[in-house]
Amino acid sequence: MLTKGAKGTKDVIPEESYKWHYIESIYKEVCENFGYKEIRTPVFEHTNLFERGVGETTDVVQKEMYTFKDKGGRSITLKPEGTSSIVRSFVENKLYGGVQPTKVFYNTPCFRYERPQAGRLRAFHQFGVEVFGSDSPSVDVEVMSIAYTVFERLGLNNIELNINSVGCPKCRAEYNHILKEYIAPKLDKLCNTCNSRYEKNPLRILDCKNPSCQEELKDAPLMIDHLCDDCREHFDKVKEYLDAIEIDYIINPKIVRGLDYYTKTAFEFISKDIGAQGTVCGGGRYNGLVKEIGGPETAGIGFGMGVERLLLTLESLNIPFPEPRGIDIFIVTIGERADIESFSILYKLRKLGISADKDHLNRSIRAQFKYANKIDANFTIVIGDDELDRDVITLKNMKTGDQREIKLSSLTKELKQELGR
Ligand SMILES: [Zn+2]
Ligand SMILES: [Zn+2]
CATH class of the missing domain: 3.40.50.800 (Anticodon-binding domain)
Structure with a gap:
């Protein structure tokens, strides 16, 4: 075992590291062009940050976190994603007291105990951005356009932007009610996970990957048809800004983020070249999250993209990386x-x-x-x-x-x- 890395981990050997440097430099350059500054947070945090920040009902928290007791008896968890730590840092360092909006980008290792598969490791890396302090739909589209520009710069052209609105606590409460009424008679035909989500988190049921559940729910009422005026207007503006910079998109009501602090815009970039597993970037607005973590009520939005998956996509499409410069x-x-x-x-x-x-x-x-x-x-x-x-x-x-x-x-x-x- 001494000469074999832990399951789900992968080395970046010297002959491969130039590819990492290349995409990292493009990513950094694009973010800086958009006026974002880098933020770096520790690899581990208190476990309860992720229970709050990612959500106790999610697979990530329930099944996938690397959690352990440190020698002082504290429950510590290795970052399973990038956003929670940054929200914690935003609050702890009182960044909300500075010039707003706060626009940051990051490149961080993350850890999830998942079944390893192509482009999905237990120790992986994530690029992401977060913007705090603005509820303007222009920020939503700015964030999307960063990811879009990164893909464009890397030569990934066959990428489709999918957008949706998951509403706000106000319109979602009403929608949840409608959804539960629709689901109730079908509950015995749905899987255990769906059943366990019915009370706490019905929206996530629409996210179930189980084909028979999907079949049962194919005519389910959609959030997008039940938005309140504020959410509807926000979504219309997002589309207008996207049109203004000529980024094509499709509206995909299946993109759900079932936690209360996710609000309004949700989006995914899907590579059409690598099929169903093709999501290369996901993001959205989380106007309730900063408050949930214990900070002042602050709007927020961001995205995350898996770096290994991005590399794998580029490699599978034979997109060339500039050769590293030799020694002088x-x-x-x-x-x-x-x-x-x-x-x-x-x-x-x-x-x-x-x-x-x-x-x-x-x-x-x-x-x-x-x-x-x-x-x-x-x-x-x-x-x-x-x-x-x-x-x-x-x-x-x-x-x-x-x-x-x-x-x-x-x-x-x-x-x-x-x-x-
Ligand atoms: Zn609403
Ligand atoms: Zn299910």
Whole structure:
């Protein structure tokens, strides 16, 4: 077991990490272009934060959390999602006292005890954004358009935005009543999970993946047909803003988020290339959540997207990642004196921001050149006794094969010129 990672975990090996850097940099750049700042919160929190923030009736809280007692006897849980910690931080650090709205983005590891499957791990990563302090529908669409822009920048084009409104506590109470009346005569035909949700959380029943439940409920009344004036108007505005920036969408009344603090807009981005499992991003408004956690009444909205799933989608569509840049220069050395001297040259180059390397395995000259090719060196030089004595080296461009003699003492200057820095 010592040499096998825990079930549901995956390493990012050095040969793969450039893909992560690439999508992380695009994600960060897009968020910053939209005026969002990064927030980082701890990997673990008090368990009751997630019981409140994710909801006690959810699968995540009931079945999937990594919860343990620490040595002080506190119940601690590894983050199963990104939002709760950020809401906690927003309240604890009194960010609501600053300039509003508060617009943040994050990139965090998350942990869920689930059955591992393609693109779904027990230790995974999530990108997300949250906006606090504005109930404007323009913020809803801003948040959607961040995710949309990220997909666009990454070359994921075949993505469909699905939107819905889950109403507010006012109109939902009425709707729940209508829904329960509709479900009541069908209860004995629905699964146990559906039955257990009937009293506390009837809206979630519509979310059941069980095909026979879905069949039973296919004509269920929909929240979207029972919105109050305020929710209806908000939803209309969302559509107007989406039209204004020409992002296509479909209205999907099946997107439900059954907890009381979810309000109004709910949305998902679905990749049409990877089928039914194609949700690559989900989000929505949660105007009741900050208060639920113990903060002042504050509007909120956000999304989360699984990074592993995003990567898997890109890979399955053969979308290319820009190749990582090779090392700037490799110094081939001959003899002990040159070895020591080049070690000092390397250090200087590296401190100047030029990436440089040398042999550490006592290789032959031929093998050193081979290695330089393998690590994708852009330039090589050879340093031996003769080069040191005459202060002359040959700078070779490994991509073009061009080479020219330069003074060893002017290597830095010449290299900077060649590299355009
Ligand atoms: Zn409403
Ligand atoms: Zn069911």
